[in-house]
Amino acid sequence: MVKRETEGGSTVRWFLPFLLQKNKFLPAQLNTRCSIPISHASSSAAAAEEGDSIDHDDTRILPLVHIRRPLSRLPRPLRRRRHVAKLLYKARLSVTHSLISSSFFFFGAGESQEMVRPRMVLFGDSITEQSFRPGGWGAALADxxxxKADVVVxxxxxxxxxxALFLLHQIFPLVGIAPPLATTVFFGANDAALLGRTGERQxxxxxxxxxxxxxxxxxxxMLIVLITPxxxxxxxxxxxxxxxxGEExxxxxxxxxxxxxxxxxxxIELAREMNIHCIDIWSKMQETAGWQKLYLSDGLHLTPEGNAVVHKEVVQTLRSVGLKAEEMPYDFPHHSRIDGSCPEKAFQ
Incomplete structure (x- = not known):
């Protein structure tokens, strides 16, 4: 169970995520629960102390580390950023995608810290591009x-x-930005275009x-959710x-x-092999009689009803791993907590 400390009447949990940026680590505070094998971490730290070379290609973004007590209560050597950095360079971290209840990032140090709202990235083809149209599943997800989180299309x-592979470094950069809280990957409709037909280049x-x-x-x-075509x-x-x-x-x-x-x-098979989440929209939609006209506007793209199916399935998946909107914190205080005679107190 996570050690909790109370400050000013509020319960806080301390975590130390780090991002790799030009051989430096940027600390952040994040209420996301992850795990690190202690024995592995210890041996990795020892290896780092002995001067072993560091493989910068081990992972694109180092996973978040779950610290089980406030930083001030850690042993003094662990408070040093350099020591923690060495430990994290080599440690293989296993991220649990559950119990994510609060997730605001803070970058920088001291007064220069900047809060970054968590993001959910929707990555895909035209079905994702159109998801912010009226009745779209992306717009519904943002609502x-x-x-609680920015939904980025x-x-x-x-x-x-x-x-899509040519876009990875732009959409998921190696440095300088916190990883998305969750990402949907919705491709396949164009990959499945038939050879010898009008869409064969796809x-x-x-x-x-x-x-x-x-x-x-x-x-x-980051949490990956695959969606079938x-x-x-x-x-x-x-x-x-x-x-x-026409006739042509x-x-x-x-x-x-x-x-x-x-x-x-x-x-679906890949999701099982990699132990990641997958939404089988191909099967789900065909469970409904008359799905062809009910869910598809042109035989491929989605009607508002089809978008509603995708939205429902995505939300259910996110909730299953702890991303329940009603349990996530507001970015800023609710208006009911703001005192009209002294509003600044709510923002301190």
Missing amino acids: TYSR RGYGGYNTRW HVPVAEYKENLKKIDCSKS PPIDEDGRERFARSLY ARKLPERTNEMAGVYASQC
Whole structure:
């Protein structure tokens, strides 16, 4: 159980996450629970003391460390940033993705500290890019976590997982920014485009698709939620093509529901292999009679009802690991806690 200390009537938990930035560590305070094997940490610290070389490619962002007592009560050597840094360089940390109840980052030192609101990144193709349209699942997620976390859309229409890999260092930079609290990865609809059809340049072989998804899971310190490609309504795709191109529309489908299912199964299999969360939207939507017109606007993209299904599944997954919006703290005091005659007290 976490050791708690009370300061000024409020209960606080102390943690020491660190980010690697040009061979320096930036301390932050975060109420996220993680674990570190003590025996491994001790041997790793000893190795670091002996001057072993440091592999900067061990991990993109060092995971968060759960300190079981306030920093002031740690042994004096552990209070030194240099000693803690050496310990963290080599230690292999196992992050538990549960019990995440409060997660505001503070960067800098002393008066220069800056609070950074936790982020949830939505990474995917056009289904993610369109998620902030009216009735979109991204907009609904931002509303669910309003004042608790920023929901950041990184959706790129037409992209497959092969092209998405070129964006990783921009979307999940190695240094200078805290890792997202959670990330949804929603690709596959374009990877599953058929060869010899209009969308063949988007096609990615299913084995490569699976490997690319594995590479996108680039940090051990953030929660990854994979989402399978949605089902395909082939008749709906044909009707949509005819509405755009008339009789010139190709009769052969550029995507099929069967092929989308193959990619969905590989996404699910990868999640099992890596022990990460996966939402099987391909199967979930097909559980409802008339899903083709109810959930898909053009045989591929989502209607408001389809967006609602994705939103519900994402929220359920986040709640299952402790990210319950009602239990997360506000970024700033609720208005009921502000004294009209002395408002500054609420912000101290």
